[in-house]
Amino acid sequence: MEKNSNIALLASFLIFSVSLQSVSAQEKASGEITGSVIDNTNKLAEYATVTLLKASDSSLVKGAITDENGKYHFDHVANGKYITSASMLGMVKAYSQPFTWRNSEKALEVPELVLLQNAHLLKGVSITSTKPFIQREIDKTVVNVENSIVSAGSNAWEILQKSPGVTVDNSNNTIRLQGKTGVQIYVDGRPTYLSQDQLAALLKNMNSNTLKSIEIMTQPPAKYDAAGNAGIINIITKKGKEVGLNGSITAGIGHGKHFRENAGTNLNYRNGKINLYGNYDFYKGTWWNDNYITRNFYDGTGKTLSTRTEQSSYHNSPSTSHNFKAGIDYYIDDKNTIGFMMNGAVNPSSDNRYNTTWFKNGDGSLENTSLTHSTEKANWTNYTYDVNYQGRYDSTGKELDIDVAYSKFDNTALDNYYTNAVYSDGTPLPDLPGSPNPNIRQGKTPTMIDIKTAKIDYTLPLKQGAKLSFGAKASFVTTDNNIQYFQLDNQSQQWLYDSATNHFKYTENINAAYINFNKEFKKGWGLQLGLRGEQTVSDGHQFTNDSTVKRNYFQFFPTVFINKKLDKNNTLNLSYARRIDRPDYQTLNPFRYYLDPYTYEEGNPYLQPQLTNSFNLSYAYKSLLIASLNYSNTHNVMAQVLKQDDSALITYQTMENLAKTKNIGLNVSLSIPVTSWWMSNNSINVFYNVFQGQFLGAYLNFGKAAYMVNTTNSFTLGKGFTGELSGYYNSSMLWSIFAIRPQYSVSAGIQKTLLKDKATIKLNVNDIFHTQHSYASVKYQNLDVTANNHWDSQSIGLTFTWRFNKGNVKAVHHRQSAIEEEQNRIKK
Template identity: 40%
Template sequence: MRPIAIKILTIILFAIAGISLGYAQPSKSSAKITGALLDEKGKPMDYATVSLLNAADSSVVKGTLSNDAGTYAFDHINTGTYIIKASVVGYEKTASKPFSVTDGSIVTVPGLKMQQASHALNAVTITASKPLIEHKIDRTVMNVENSVIAAGNTALEILERAPGVSVDKDDNISIKGKQGVTVMINDKLTYLTSTQLATLLRSTDGTTIQSIEIITNPSAKYDAAGNSGIINIKLKKNKQSGTNGSVTLGAGYGSTFKDNGTLTLNHKEGNLNVFGSFSHDDRKREHTLNIKRIVTDSTGAKTYFNQFSSIPNDNHNNSYRLGADYDISSKNTIGFLVNGYFNKEQDDNANKTYISTQPNVVNSYQTTTSQINQTYNNIALNLNDRYKIDTAGQELAVDLDYSKFKNNSAAHYDTYFYLPDGSTMAPPVFLRNQTPSVITIRTAKVDYTYPINKILKLETGFKLSDVKTDNNLQAQKQVNGSFINDTTLTNRFVYTEKVDAVYANLSQNYKNFSIQTGLRGEYTSSIGNSITNNRVVKRHYFDLFPSVFINQTLNDKNEMGLSYSRRIDRPGYDDLNPFVYYLDQYTYQKGNPFLNPQYTNNFEFNYTYNKSITLTLGYSHTSGAITQILLTDPKSKATYQTNLNLQSQNNYNVNLYAPYTIAKWWEGNVNVTGFYLKFKTDTLLGGKLDNGKAAYQIRTTQTFMIAKGWKAELSNYYNSAMTYGIFNIKPQYATDAGISHSFANKKANIKLSMSDIFNTRRNDVTSYYQSNNLDIKQKNESRITRLTFTYNFGNNKIKVRQHQSGADDEKGRVKGN
């Protein structure tokens, strides 16, 4: 461990211990019973049925299921003598010896070993139907696995349907109106910027996703990045013995044809588990854009621009995943994983811009056609080791990761200038550029869990990350029939960033009360080197990120919690890159190498009634808020997009989630989010920004069991108008529906769905601030009908159920796809 990491860890441990001294004594309460289930090899036995029986008459007092770690717990137990009984398909039933419980005690039952039954059960299928949306104490879970509407969609399209989540025109993901979301896959960071992340999520077939977790206030164990929280995408895992898998084939049609397919394979025998998957999809998507803007020069003269663009995307995505887990012993599991993607995209854009000096009178116009061919390649390697030191929960986990991205783009832009009558106004301009980029990420992470006693647990660890990006924009302009280097656009930018992090969490669980205090320290060292411009920006800074979580169970139906955490968002790699990305001579995008990180303090109160209805109140304050804005060059009259640090951003939010059952065959839920988002800064474009507006989002989902083997879903959402920085975002709304049928002994499933049935989903934005006078109307192809077929094959015999440890994707804050 680097020296500074050791120092920070020492500080954190002492700080956490000091904070927790006042909570060391448990209050009087009713009794609690805990224990663990193991198989014949000593591995945790998950999802077994556990019953608490009266020793006197064997009557059932309570029942539960063991969790992923094989543990179980019973709360609010009266004084008496009891027996624990456990059962699971394929294993002999087992029971504990009688034990006594006194008032306020915490009893740990010795681990129970379950022996495999003498005969195997053939073709046994156990189906547990989870609701589409689950609200837990620290997160909201969207169970995608059995969703009809998810079939044929990508991970990005499914995210757009998650409660409180929205995706804007540039694929930026927001939670409750706030950007700055950190995305994880199987509890591992994706070190990607919004554009690179969008490519990864478009390459991920929805049929490979088990669930999506939305964590709005993460603990110190998680990376401190992400001011609005974390979205954790859980991929499916196959725990059946033998060789098995599934194949998924899909087709869709909107304005163009789309197809997708996924093959998954799994082989589990003895101590070895090997798994893999491959997904491919072809999709062409239409996108239309209309931009109206008024540019005012220093003399007060106005120029009117009216731009129409057709921007179709033709994507061919391929993603793969191959890994293995091996149980060295009953306590130690090692694994490796290699995953990645290789994608191609072609954009054939057509832009037409009318230019006027007064409204509704065209003085000239220009057309720009562009052809952009892009390739995206990624490979990620992971080695992991999980060592369960004892059955009390002491555990050590190690992860080593390496990721490499190689992206290439070649673009041609042809611009022609005309007078209103169609005659040539000026000679055409021909430009081309190449933008190769390489991003390399290395990380090492160690996590250690130590139960100090029955009520006190310590979690600690450290993480080292090392990122390097190398972007080389090469631009040429045609002069006298030959292309020559354009020095105004050509640039090479190299960015390196190292983050050393350590953390410690101390949690205490009493009868009806629990508290967790945490502290994370991160030291960041970065260098942004614009080689062409001979400009270097260096940064070195250390930050502490405390977190506190308190939960109180009032009674069987009422529970409430309070949480706080401090977060950071470092600028995206491309947001720092001073490159100019050209659309036409009046429209482009450029980075800002002087962006600083933003810091957020999050507070959240939640209340749960009857373990189903939840109410959440939240407040966050962000200083140095990284915000997308538009600037205008008064000389060239060009408008360009970039990012700046604003003084502050405040967010007040409330969320209500309520599931309901109308009949045995008709269930649903409603999720309502209200928020007030306010941006403030003293100087911006020559003025003072103090802009805020209340907004709300409503999403309802209904599930209908219309007949045996038949299931239907209906989903509706509405996002009201809202304000973000200098932009005013207009309302959005849509309706999705689908139906599925399972047959062939539930091995086969066919799903038919349609997204945005009424074709209402739009992304329209205006900006009227200081010199900005802008109106953007855009429409992505959103009404798509999909037919998806899935077939599960292979050995379905239940032999050995073991806890499976595997590693998944690890990437980051990249951009450039």
């Protein structure tokens, strides 16, 4: 099966490439656009990346690399108005003035592009979307979602699955970066204090038409909160950038196993000192999941199989989401701006789960069967309010930013469980103490979270090109979970309190300050030093048994970046960072969330934060190749584990602190224009994980090498058509006690521009061969478990977008709030 899928995957790439070559061969040569690139010392810029962009919306048309003489050319270009852009590592991107091309001309030479080392304002040109789907820089990888055809009609969760170095596990809603958990998810620079499940629900309801890009940072500088041992993934939403009234309207439909639809609009209006902006996105669809779990229970010797359970769990989750943002900026003068922003989400949803568990004897004969049907009706709301100030005091870069934000999350859910157990002949099982048959339970599971943050950042330019930045941040978080479970007494038909009922309140205050120094030295040396200090004060109170867990600690988090430009083609970068990863709020909550009476998830209020020291050595060659060698050592690592009650045949999932984990990895990224009509972005990440620590009465010492390959190819087909083919392959890997089998997927799409380039229509197919599923197993001490999980990964989508613009081109200011890191620890 796997061999056939690999053959199909390879064949799809070959067929697509051959068809594109056929299309290209049929086009007639009709002259070329040429030009050259130099730097600010008038030296020729060899191997600079040059892109041809449409002047109307700055969308990518073609890409090229300059030769040894700094020259480039584009051929087979349709009539239209264009601009060119040149970029090179360590230099500020340069743009040409708009020009008109007619393919009846033999040649057109664009005025020389000059790359500068210092930032200069660009006048008269609007740059709204200038980059390929995946852009790699020394300190981060940027996934430009708005340029992707395959991503149209998808959601943020699905796009993360295609991002280089990112692994998404749908069986437990875990996101890993370069094989490590502890990833902090930001939205517009603000942490989202969500738990795994809550974050997955949020991202699955975030449509791609609202997204601009995704930034992936494995070594964030001191300005960012120290949370996240694996790094930060920052999801950036679209924002208006022009004077006058401008925006876009998008509508899409799709179909996987179920029909889905989405629609949205982005609007921006600026006139004089006032800038208004906002967006709204609607999504309606059904997410489904099919999970098959087997568990083996052994006798006291641990050698003879006594019971085997086989569990089939299918659930579908219809949901509707409304996401919106509105804001206003007031330009007091050229140097001072104040703003107010409000965003929110309303996500009503339901969940229907059908779970069947077969209990078999050691010889394989069926003993009894348990059938559970559970439903959930939930409504998740989030409202964030943000007031901000931005000061830009002079041309040297003196800046002041102040941000105050308040966010409120409210989730109400009503769960119903009906379990009926029968012998192999269909006879009902008798009632047992604490476990009647049928077992009818009901749960009320509300979650309320309040987050308040205040943040200030100041940048002070120094002499000889040095820069000093410093700032402070305070956050105050309160979570309140009062979960009530009831069980129906079959005799009296009265609802009785269940032992799983609990009330947990958690408060946390983090006070932080940082200082960051940056300087460029002679002979190509650069240095950035940062130090961040954070004080954490927390109090977790469990009312049911009147127990309290209090913590108060202060820690320093240094960062060091050393850069050396060996020559015009080669650059080295060495960095070090110390980071912390705190448990999300719901993981600290000691409550139980049931799949059926034999399977549940439980929080751990005694979970400690984990600390990571990480090193990274990067090398860049001719702006074409970036390779990085990284090493990290995490102490007190938080790991997702299984525990088992052999006598009751119960297995549950929780989080535990192991002693440590080590990770060493090599990441190689290559972004090149293969031809004038084919741009290819590729990456491979090879790493080795080791997990060590005491668990279940034994010393755990597991290690395994793994690799991840990602490719995205963009094709210019002519006559307004562009295509995209992408794929990824994740080898077998290890996380904690879980062994995970390989996973891979191929997606493709095509786009056509319409209405004088003011509209686009995109058709895409995701997971063409339906290979994207997960298979995990655990065999450790008394645990012998396998899980095979399938979900709605294969789909086809059609998306239409219309852009309008009534005004002059000029960049405007939109703020990111200080509250996003706190939001990142909320489980949704």
